[in-house]
Amino acid sequence: MRRALNLAALGEGRTSPNPLVGAVVLDGAGQLLGEGFHARAGDPHAEVGALAQAGARARGGTLIVTLEPCCHHGRTPPCTEAVIAAGISRVVVAMADPDPRVAGGGIARLRAAGLEVIEAVAEAEALRLNRAFVHRVSSARPLGILKWAMSLDGRTALPNGQSQWISGPEARAWVHRLRAGCDAVIVGGGTVRADDPLLTSRGGRTPEPLRVVISRSLDLPEAAQLWDQAVAPTLVAHGPIGAPEQRQGTARAEATCAVLDRLGVERLELAACEPDPLLEALAVRGCNRVLWECGPELAAAALRQGCVQELAVVIAPRVLGGVAARTPLGNLGLEGLDLVQSWRELERRDLGGDLLWQLEAPQPPADNAKPSIPEASTARPGSTP
């Protein structure tokens, strides 16, 4: 299963809307006969690749696979039938497929055909590997990562607005790798106006992640690196034309749309120009994981609307100071420190002198019906003055 999980990870960032899957076929003596992984949507599933490699010798053997084999016709035929046809006698599965078209049906089909099925082997690792896919299937929203780079004193710019570059080259290269693992990168109109960013993975992923601008005002520049569709695709999301949030007026919004349409930049009109409806639309397009690289107000709105499951914070060992200097987040509406939960550490490491701290959102309060699980040592008690 360790090998199958490693195989699965090879598809990282390229399988959406599908999950990452790896598979290994062994004969009765435990000898490796074949292996495979899902490389991208539309390509053969992992099990099919592993079975093909094993060939006729798979008969009577064991299939080890990180995700329950599918039992439905999608872009490819059901894997369960391929497994049965190959004469496999035992299937070891890490996790059930949360996709409602499968959801245990694959395992049931295999058992009905007389195969032995062992479930939940290394399930935690498999769930972790596919957390973005699981999140999208269960919430109809992609998993959101919010990234910011700040100084040691929590500044994202000098008081004069200068913000490039707070972090060093190693941290910036890491951000390119982070983008390569995401299906879309989201900024607000303010970031386009202030920084004219490129937002690509610098070739780390082909095709590049979708670059998304969410703009309330539709007051966007005529020229911007994001408008060059030869580099990577860009989507501009906005509210209905003529909405009051278009503070520069309807004529300005219409002019921006005309420029974007002429340049071939895709537009998406949302019923409300907010983070959550945007993510809903991106999930429909098959995004499992998106990266928020936006300014403080949009970041705060994304957090408030539950659109952020992970944080990636780069802290540079420099002090900037400044009462008026920009900070990572706008108002979150928090009223008491005892209400502020701790995020849980995923990783913490050095990036050429800068510090990278990745965390995941606090667990929601436990369901009363479930047994309460004591929190890890990072939990903190309420305010005790």
Place this chain on the structure above:
Amino acid sequence: MRRALNLAALGEGRTSPNPLVGAVVLDGAGQLLGEGFHARAGDPHAEVGALAQAGARARGGTLIVTLEPCCHHGRTPPCTEAVIAAGISRVVVAMADPDPRVAGGGIARLRAAGLEVIEAVAEAEALRLNRAFVHRVSSARPLGILKWAMSLDGRTALPNGQSQWISGPEARAWVHRLRAGCDAVIVGGGTVRADDPLLTSRGGRTPEPLRVVISRSLDLPEAAQLWDQAVAPTLVAHGPIGAPEQRQGTARAEATCAVLDRLGVERLELAACEPDPLLEALAVRGCNRVLWECGPELAAAALRQGCVQELAVVIAPRVLGGVAARTPLGNLGLEGLDLVQSWRELERRDLGGDLLWQLEAPQPPADNAKPSIPEASTARPGSTP
């Protein structure tokens, strides 16, 4: 020498204005005969303790000591004479004593008496151990540590001003230990008004560090934990009475002084109510190391005036948000990111889920007369957009 350095460290936080010193006496065969360390000012020096333990067997032996033995009469007689009288034939020294009353004179005296002296053994470690003492002797100011605790998004309070507690109990206990290693803890009047802090090491050091309030306005509360002199001594530093910075008026300043005098709280009138003159006065009182635990404006002033050589930043894995929320530092007057140097990491570790990052100030530009030394890998190039 490793053992002597470990012995020296046992005096941490209690020897000011003296340095930390450890000493070991060996016989000709390398057998341990005696050891000692300097426990507090006025107590015997490390060499004297080690020689006393060794007794007559020290004759012909080796003294290993972390700092050049003194050659002047201070509170205790010169150690050089004790070393010579004990019949020691070889002295191994980690670093010269920067005190102008010694400054190589001790080593010269030993050599003149016919002893072999080996210098600069583990010098970097010895300099590191006594960096506060060396800083005070060379600059006539104590070494300053600036500490703050902030959220992951660089906030030291919620927008409503609530600030207790951002970090967890383990981080707060660590701050008590940090205080125990300092001779004074400094806050501004705003912190007294807002937080009414206790500022002690909670018994980690006896006597407790001097608690210092630097107040421009002298608009201080009549009742405050800091005014209880039974707990720990407190010093209130201020400018001349009647100065325009006393914005609540001279009568208010005089009323505060009357309250402090009645309660037995010591006052210190500075020619200018600024961080640097305060540190100058604290150096005269024998402070080697002080801790700044102040609000953003005083912290920024201390940084601008070169009163901070180390940072101790506690980062809690929580997001607070808030456009109006307090941040660690006021304006530093920086105009370009390429002018902002990186601080150098001393230590980075977990404190019960919170992150502690300790750093030291960037090296000042190298003297042209000295060979230029390439910077470590944490150095960052200038802005390269």
